Amino acid sequence: MYGITGWLIAAERTRAVLVLQFWLNGLNILLDVLFVLKLGWGVSGVAYATLIAEWSGLLLGLWMVRGGYLNGYWRNWAQIFEPAKLKRMAIVNGDIMIRSVILQIGFVSFLFLGSSFDDVTLAANQVLLQFLHITAYAMDGFAIAAEALVGQALGAGAHGTLRRAVVMTSQWAAGLIVALAVVFAVFGTAMIDVMTTSADVRLVAVQYLPWMVLAPIMGGASWMLDGIFIGATRSRDMRNMMVVSFIIYVIALAALMPVFANHGLWAAMNIFFVARGVTLAIKYPALEASIG
Numbered sequence: 001m002y003g004i005t006g007w008l009i010a011a012e013r014t015r016a017v018l019v020l021q022f023w024l025n026g027l028n029i030l031l032d033v034l035f036v037l038k039l040g041w042g043v044s045g046v047a048y049a050t051l052i053a054e055w056s057g058l059l060l061g062l063w064m065v066r067g068g069y070l071n072g073y074w075r076n077w078a079q080i081f082e083p084a085k086l087k088r089m090a091i092v093n094g095d096i097m098i099r100s101v102i103l104q105i106g107f108v109s110f111l112f113l114g115s116s117f118d119d120v121t122l123a124a125n126q127v128l129l130q131f132l133h134i135t136a137y138a139m140d141g142f143a144i145a146a147e148a149l150v151g152q153a154l155g156a157g158a159h160g161t162l163r164r165a166v167v168m169t170s171q172w173a174a175g176l177i178v179a180l181a182v183v184f185a186v187f188g189t190a191m192i193d194v195m196t197t198s199a200d201v202r203l204v205a206v207q208y209l210p211w212m213v214l215a216p217i218m219g220g221a222s223w224m225l226d227g228i229f230i231g232a233t234r235s236r237d238m239r240n241m242m243v244v245s246f247i248i249y250v251i252a253l254a255a256l257m258p259v260f261a262n263h264g265l266w267a268a269m270n271i272f273f274v275a276r277g278v279t280l281a282i283k284y285p286a287l288e289a290s291i292g
Contacts, residue, residue: 001054004061007068016064024057036203059113066197095235099242106249113257120198121262123207127195128266131188134181136223137266139216142173150231159291170224177220185213211266218270221277229280232287241279248275 001024008017035045074080075142114125149165184191192205229238249272256264 001058001061004058004065007065008061009144009148010151012152013064014144014148020057020061020064023060027056028053057206059145092235094109096230097240099235102236102242102246105158106246106269109253110265113253113265114262117262120200120204123196123198123201124208125262125265127192127201127205128208128212130195131184131191132215135216135219138176138180139173139223141221141222142176143230145169146224146227147231150228151233154232154291157291159288162288162291166228169227171222173224178214180216181213184209184216188212208262210268211263211270214270215273219273219277221281222273225277225280225284228284229287234283234287237280237283237287241283242276244279245272245275248272 005017005020006013008020022066031049031052032046033051035041039045041048068074111125113263114122117125146169149169150162153159153162165175188209189206192202192209196202196205226238227237249268252271253265256267258264260267
């Protein structure tokens with residue numbers, strides 16, 4: 001499924017990706033309702049629903065990419081297993097894996113450190129993290145578009161096309177960032193009320209809601225530049241800048257948490273977002289210069 005989705009994105013068949021994800025998740029939801037609520041299968045019902053949805057999604061995905069098998073290129077084993085290309089792919093994947101692991105360490109450390117507070121604050125943080133998920137998933141659309149367009153421009157050696165792709169996707173993303181910040185500011189309290197029924201958790205979550213209003217603005221550049229650098233396969237820069245950003249995040253945690261407690265924790269996370277965006281932005285001119 002990951003391989004098929006990546007192939008479709010690279011081929012700019014994003015509508016097919018949407019259909020595939022809609023089928024996969026929609027079927028999973030329907031089968032969960034049927035197996036768990038109607039038939040009473042409990043956890044086993046959830047497992048069966050996921051199994052069926054994933055395998056049916058794989059079959060649908062294979063049907064969507066059938067054209068890739070009709071041209072006969074898949075029989076060219078020498079090209080598929082060319083050592084230089086396999087080495088390059090391994091290096092890129094390795095860099096991205098390291099970068100992703102460090103990113104996950106950052107979020108896991110956030111949860112770990114948040115657990116040092118009382119249970120209500122911990123629960124409120126979990127609710128507020130859903131705002132970050134909403135932002136990340138919303139931004140993914142433009143980041144993925146940037147991946148495909150930047151990769152196409154670099155492959156063609158078209159400097160002007162690269163810049164237009166970056167500017168166009170970033171402008172749309174900026175509009176979305178502002179919209180999300182406004183939505184969180186205006187409807188954030190109502191969204192919290194939907195996510196939890198605990199009055200105490202609601203009260204504490206609202207106290208830290210301003211950090212969620214800031215999060216799209218602070219993190220927008222990092223999400224977009226991630227997509228741009230992935231599309232350009234500049235994985236070494238992504239890895240190195242993530243290391244630098246994580247160090248800045250750790251320093252921010254050490255400086256802010258002892259003084260501002262949970263506010264310091266959220267401030268450090270936002271600083272992490274900013275650091276990721278700034279460090280990648282510093283590397284961006286070299287990316288453009290690499291194609292003349």
